[in-house]
Amino acid sequence: MASPLPYKIPAIQQAISVLWPSFMTAIAATGLFFSAFDPQDLVPFDLDIDISPLAAYSIGFFIFWLLASISSIGTLYFTISNCRFISKQNR
Amino acid sequence: MSTQATENPDKALYAAHKKIYPREVTGKFSRLRVIAFISLLGIYYVMPLLRWDDRQALLFDLPARKFYLFGLTLWPQDFIYLAALLIMAGLALFFFTALFGRIWCGYACPQTVWTEAYLWMERKIEGNRSRRMKLDKAPNSAAKIRTKVVKHTVWILFSLWTGFTFVAYFTPIDELANKLLTGNLGPWETFWILFYSFATYGNAGFMREQVCLYMCPYARFQSAMFDSDTLIVAYHPERGEPRGSRRRGSDPREQGLGDCIDCNVCVQVCPTGIDIRDGLQYECIACSACIDGCDEIMDKMNYPRGLIRYTTENSTLGQPQNLLRPRIMVYAAILLILLGSLLTHMLYRIPLELDVIRDRNTLYRETREGLIENVYTLKILNMDSKSHQYILSADGIDGLKLVLDEPVIEVPAGTVHQLIARIQADEFNMENRSETITFRLQARDANHLLTSEEARFVGPGKN
Numbered sequence: 001m002a003s004p005l006p007y008k009i010p011a012i013q014q015a016i017s018v019l020w021p022s023f024m025t026a027i028a029a030t031g032l033f034f035s036a037f038d039p040q041d042l043v044p045f046d047l048d049i050d051i052s053p054l055a056a057y058s059i060g061f062f063i064f065w066l067l068a069s070i071s072s073i074g075t076l077y078f079t080i081s082n083c084r085f086i087s088k089q090n091r
Numbered sequence: 092m093s094t095q096a097t098e099n100p101d102k103a104l105y106a107a108h109k110k111i112y113p114r115e116v117t118g119k120f121s122r123l124r125v126i127a128f129i130s131l132l133g134i135y136y137v138m139p140l141l142r143w144d145d146r147q148a149l150l151f152d153l154p155a156r157k158f159y160l161f162g163l164t165l166w167p168q169d170f171i172y173l174a175a176l177l178i179m180a181g182l183a184l185f186f187f188t189a190l191f192g193r194i195w196c197g198y199a200c201p202q203t204v205w206t207e208a209y210l211w212m213e214r215k216i217e218g219n220r221s222r223r224m225k226l227d228k229a230p231n232s233a234a235k236i237r238t239k240v241v242k243h244t245v246w247i248l249f250s251l252w253t254g255f256t257f258v259a260y261f262t263p264i265d266e267l268a269n270k271l272l273t274g275n276l277g278p279w280e281t282f283w284i285l286f287y288s289f290a291t292y293g294n295a296g297f298m299r300e301q302v303c304l305y306m307c308p309y310a311r312f313q314s315a316m317f318d319s320d321t322l323i324v325a326y327h328p329e330r331g332e333p334r335g336s337r338r339r340g341s342d343p344r345e346q347g348l349g350d351c352i353d354c355n356v357c358v359q360v361c362p363t364g365i366d367i368r369d370g371l372q373y374e375c376i377a378c379s380a381c382i383d384g385c386d387e388i389m390d391k392m393n394y395p396r397g398l399i400r401y402t403t404e405n406s407t408l409g410q411p412q413n414l415l416r417p418r419i420m421v422y423a424a425i426l427l428i429l430l431g432s433l434l435t436h437m438l439y440r441i442p443l444e445l446d447v448i449r450d451r452n453t454l455y456r457e458t459r460e461g462l463i464e465n466v467y468t469l470k471i472l473n474m475d476s477k478s479h480q481y482i483l484s485a486d487g488i489d490g491l492k493l494v495l496d497e498p499v500i501e502v503p504a505g506t507v508h509q510l511i512a513r514i515q516a517d518e519f520n521m522e523n524r525s526e527t528i529t530f531r532l533q534a535r536d537a538n539h540l541l542t543s544e545e546a547r548f549v550g551p552g553k554n
Contacts, residue, residue, distance in 0.1 A: 016306065052154070052279070054154065054261075055279050
């Protein structure tokens with residue numbers, strides 16, 4: 001049986017496969033989340049912070065992007081490492 | 092592995108990384124595409140400049156949490172409409188894909204539209220396909236660097252304009268332009284302008300077809316919507332093969348040749364760098380450049396047009412065309428049901444809005460009677476098609492008094508009426524320094540036309 005990973009995936013492709021789907025997910029999550037909640041009402045941990053709505057939406061978006069990226073990294077990592085493992089077993 | 096790939100291993104290995112220089116093409120479909128591109132770019136850049144009443148016609152006002160769509164104002168609770176619109180857009184994409192194949196990719200996708208715009212600029216600055224290829228191969232010289240600097244400057248300026256326009260969908264464009272010119276742009280506004288500009292510059296200037304090949308989810312699943320009656324761009328192998336060059340005016344049949352003269356124009360014009368003669372490929376964005384390119388050659392050879400053409404699998408096989416397939420009917424039915432419920436929902440939406448803005452200059456003042464008074468500017472938006480008389484009331488604090496210049500407020504159809512409302516309350520009835528009060532607006536002649544809006548009432552506070 002041929003190796004499931006016949007070549008090394010370039011770093012740039014790995015980066016895009018993590019950042020791009022999570023970017024789209026983050027857009028959807030930001031839209032849904034902020035339709036339901038006004039950032040003005042969401043001051044976390046009783047912090048005394050004063051930020052503009054645009055800043056709140058932007059930071060929210062980046063938090064979603066980060067979380068979704070972590071998930072994508074997990075998927076990428078397990079896919080690659082499992083493929084390597086299977087190809088080693090089959091050798 | 093195809094035989095071609097084994098013969099040219101270099102080509103097979105490096106084709107994916109080779110820069111594509113699409114050759115310029117003219118013809119029926121190219122004209123259609125240019126019309127589509129100019130209209131779509133026009134809509135994108137002009138839309139934020141349009142006015143409606145005394146505001147921007149299309150504005151996603153995030154700070155105020157309101158979406159303005161021409162005469163319609165959508166609030167966060169109307170999110171369902173936007174969600175329904177998005178679902179309908181997705182379904183419409185399925186529907187049109189099943190009917191016409193990838194016309195979205197070739198004619199309307201922002202990736203295609205901006206790539207073509209950037210290619211056009213590139214062509215104007217660097218010249219046609221062969222000149223561009225020569226320029227890139229040439230060693231660095233003052234002239235080459237100058238041309239490249241000009242191209243990237245034009246690209247970057249266009250990208251910045253694109254980014255600015257994008258942010259203008261969320262911040263009023265006059266305000267944004269004013270801030271930009273006076274150097275008062277906020278950090279996040281600056282960030283998003285640069286972010287979007289950079290994405291445009293990268294996607295349309297460099298990534299181009301790679302976005303379609305490697306990043307686009309639609310490209311991966313669009314084939315699921317295809318059937319034997321879907322419109323595709325296809326080469327006619329029975330007519331074209333065996334391909335080969337020949338002298339003009341000679342009879343190809345005598346030489347045992349088909350109509351394809353193997354001029355490679357279809358490959359050179361292709362923005363994704365494929366050979367349509369190899370059959371339907373997922374890289375093909377159905378831009379029809381090869382159709383126009385080939386037709387031009389066919390005209391020159393005095394052969395009939397349409398060696399590469401829009402067709403369907405059934406039509407190539409000589410089978411009857413079937414327009415009303417179950418798939419089409421199902422997509423159409425779901426679309427119509429969604430559209431129907433959206434419209435019904437919108438019809439039953441209460442066409443009345445009340446906006447309350449507290450006077451920002453003074454927190455409060457004391458009246459001669461010793462009451463605390465706050466002043467509000469109210470905006471009543473009658474979105475109904477006829478004029479109504481409204482009665483305003485307010486509550487939230489015991490003994491609260493509403494002072495108005497006009498007891499009954501008349502608002503003509505589809506207009507905004509602005510008025511000043513004074514609220515007076517005794518400070519002993521206030522629990523906190525700032526209380527929430529509610530303005531209620533009710534039409535005199537229609538019971539269902541009622542709405543309310545909360546506002547802050549500020550007093551001196553208890554010491």
